Amino acid sequence: MNEIIAIAGSTWKNVLRLKVVYFLVFCVWVLIASALNYDVLSLGLHKELLVDASLFLNTITGVLVIISLTFEIPKELKEGVASTMLSKPLGRTNYLIGKMIGYIVIGAIVCALVAIGSFLIFNVSFSEPIGVAMLQNHILIILSLIPMAAIAVLFSIALPEIIAPIVTVLVIWFAHSTSMLSNLPIIYGGIIPDLELFNFKSEAVYNNAVSWRYVVMVALWGICYAIFASSLASLIFSRKDIK
Amino acid sequence: MKNVIHIIIIIVSCLVAGILGGKLNTTQRELAPSKEAISGMPLGGFQKFISDMEWMLFVNYLGSLNTVDESNVDEVSRRLERLMSHDPNLGKIYQEGALMISIADPEKTVEILTKACNNPHLKSNSQIPFYAGFVMVQHMKPPKYKEAIPFFKMAVDRSGGGEGFNNYYASYYYRAKAKVWSDGKFDDRHALLHVLYDSWLGDTRDENYVGGGTMTLKIVFLTRYGTLKMSLKTINQLLMAINSLMRLFNVSSVIAIYAMLVLLHMAQVLSTAVVVALNLKFTEYASFAKKQFCQVLSSARLLDKNFPKNLKNNQ
Numbered sequence: 225m226n227e228i229i230a231i232a233g234s235t236w237k238n239v240l241r242l243k244v245v246y247f248l249v250f251c252v253w254v255l256i257a258s259a260l261n262y263d264v265l266s267l268g269l270h271k272e273l274l275v276d277a278s279l280f281l282n283t284i285t286g287v288l289v290i291i292s293l294t295f296e297i298p299k300e301l302k303e304g305v306a307s308t309m310l311s312k313p314l315g316r317t318n319y320l321i322g323k324m325i326g327y328i329v330i331g332a333i334v335c336a337l338v339a340i341g342s343f344l345i346f347n348v349s350f351s352e353p354i355g356v357a358m359l360q361n362h363i364l365i366i367l368s369l370i371p372m373a374a375i376a377v378l379f380s381i382a383l384p385e386i387i388a389p390i391v392t393v394l395v396i397w398f399a400h401s402t403s404m405l406s407n408l409p410i411i412y413g414g415i416i417p418d419l420e421l422f423n424f425k426s427e428a429v430y431n432n433a434v435s436w437r438y439v440v441m442v443a444l445w446g447i448c449y450a451i452f453a454s455s456l457a458s459l460i461f462s463r464k465d466i467k
Numbered sequence: 468m469k470n471v472i473h474i475i476i477i478i479v480s481c482l483v484a485g486i487l488g489g490k491l492n493t494t495q496r497e498l499a500p501s502k503e504a505i506s507g508m509p510l511g512g513f514q515k516f517i518s519d520m521e522w523m524l525f526v527n528y529l530g531s532l533n534t535v536d537e538s539n540v541d542e543v544s545r546r547l548e549r550l551m552s553h554d555p556n557l558g559k560i561y562q563e564g565a566l567m568i569s570i571a572d573p574e575k576t577v578e579i580l581t582k583a584c585n586n587p588h589l590k591s592n593s594q595i596p597f598y599a600g601f602v603m604v605q606h607m608k609p610p611k612y613k614e615a616i617p618f619f620k621m622a623v624d625r626s627g628g629g630e631g632f633n634n635y636y637a638s639y640y641y642r643a644k645a646k647v648w649s650d651g652k653f654d655d656r657h658a659l660l661h662v663l664y665d666s667w668l669g670d671t672r673d674e675n676y677v678g679g680g681t682m683t684l685k686i687v688f689l690t691r692y693g694t695l696k697m698s699l700k701t702i703n704q705l706l707m708a709i710n711s712l713m714r715l716f717n718v719s720s721v722i723a724i725y726a727m728l729v730l731l732h733m734a735q736v737l738s739t740a741v742v743v744a745l746n747l748k749f750t751e752y753a754s755f756a757k758k759q760f761c762q763v764l765s766s767a768r769l770l771d772k773n774f775p776k777n778l779k780n781n782q
Contacts, residue, residue: 265523267559273519280516400512403502406492413488414481420502421491423512426554427499430588434498442491448484455476462469 231322236329252281253341260349272429275358278342279425282335282365289331293376294392298385317458324373324454331369361428368422370446372396374453381457417449501588506552518554540571556588561595573606593625597636612646619643
């Protein structure tokens with residue numbers, strides 16, 4: 225467990241100490257605030273647009289953080305950094321889990337910053353309290369990083385360096401449209417991920433909150449799927465030759 | 468051994484995730500029923516954001532048009548349908564977008580607005596059913612009064628009769644019912660009186676009845692010599708009888724209204740004031756109906772202005 229925390233800690237510290245991360249978060253805030261300028265063009269829908277833009281940009285932020293994981297692992301394997309670490313009494317599974325948790329934490333912190341900024345912008349602009357639905361959706365976006373990170377780990381291990389990020393992006397993109405396969409028991413949700421389960425953006429815009437029980441349940445699903453994908457990744461990784 | 472543990476973990480987690488995923492999918496459909504109506508196009512879960520962008524492009528596109536007519540109505544409809552497929556809950560599509568094609572293509576407008584009326588997310592929106600009925604009676608040729616009645620009724624019901632109550636809804640509702648009832652055989656005001664009277668009575672035989680409880684309405688003439696009470700039922704029956712007689716003698720039904728005005732005029736000669744007194748459980752609808760009735764009476768009295776003179780001349 226200590227090894228996992230050590231790997232995760234070093235991963236998030238390396239990324240979160242970069243000033244460019246906070247500059248990018250600031251840019252996202254500016255983009256969210258720019259939605260206020262669309263009051264005329266949207267015929268008065270700028271409030272809904274601001275909520276939607278904040279959710280959209282937060283999702284993009286989360287996905288970008290996860291995509292960086294697909295660059296990180298192959299890079300460490302290629303440059304021999306991973307083999308140095310793995311030569312120590314550190315299991316391959318622990319290395320993968322540590323990396324995955326590290327990037328989930330990075331994503332959670334960055335997405336939380338984006339969410340807090342959007343709450344402030346909303347509150348200052350409209351003098352209204354933050355809706356529960358909006359809060360829930362930002363939490364759901366953060367929770368969706370768990371299965372996404374596991375998918376990224378799986379593909380970064382199973383696929384070559386150049387293809388892994390592309391396939392990860394495509395899988396994350398299409399994983400929002402898999403609910404049409406919901407009549408395939410176990411395969412749907414068990415093997416084929418459904419990231420649409422985390423998507424209530426439309427409801428958030430109209431301030432329709434979902435039950436907190438659902439949020440907890442979907443988090444559980446995310447964890448179960450992450451265990452599945454990371455175990456599969458670990459199984460593949462254990463059979464892989466490392467330089 | 469390690470691999471076996473891995474495989475067991477993979478199988479167990481896959482099973483649990485599969486079962487949970489299936490259940491969550493069902494729960495999500497219950498929590499967000501509109502997801503069923505959203506297009507299956509893979510948009511990475513950004514349907515709402517894309518819909519916002521499409522809405523602004525739609526507004527921009529409309530701004531570039533001088534008018535919506537036969538030359539561009541198909542394009543406007545296509546854009547509207549695309550918007551609906553991304554976010555069927557966006558009320559502006561219907562309230563402002565669909566009405567843009569109401570003159571060029573009223574059938575399509577009603578089709579779009581009917582979909583919106585059936586959308587559970589918009590179930591509290593009273594404007595959409597009103598617009599559907601409005602397009603039916605104002606833009607369709609010939610006007611579809613009968614088909615419009617359920618939409619006006621829906622608008623009245625959804626408005627709840629509170630502060631948001633819009634008199635237009637009830638006005639159109641009663642007038643559409645009057646049109647259906649009269650079927651071109653009676654004067655519009657007479658037909659409206661009949662419909663209002665039926666509503667006040669709480670006629671349960673009328674499936675479109677909007678009043679609540681049993682109501683009796685009486686017009687009380689406060690005269691110098693006492694109180695003359697005349698129930699609306701009596702007035703209406705009298706009106707109907709006169710109208711039938713006039714029709715029997717092949718005379719215009721407008722004359723029936725005039726006949727009733729004679730009665731009212733006679734009462735006014737004696738009265739110092741006319742008060743509409745209600746002995747009843749009033750609903751907001753009935754309250755509105757009362758105003759409507761008073762308006763009908765006022766307009767009838769305007770007609771009546773020269774009536775005694777004409778009567779004398781005729782005599």
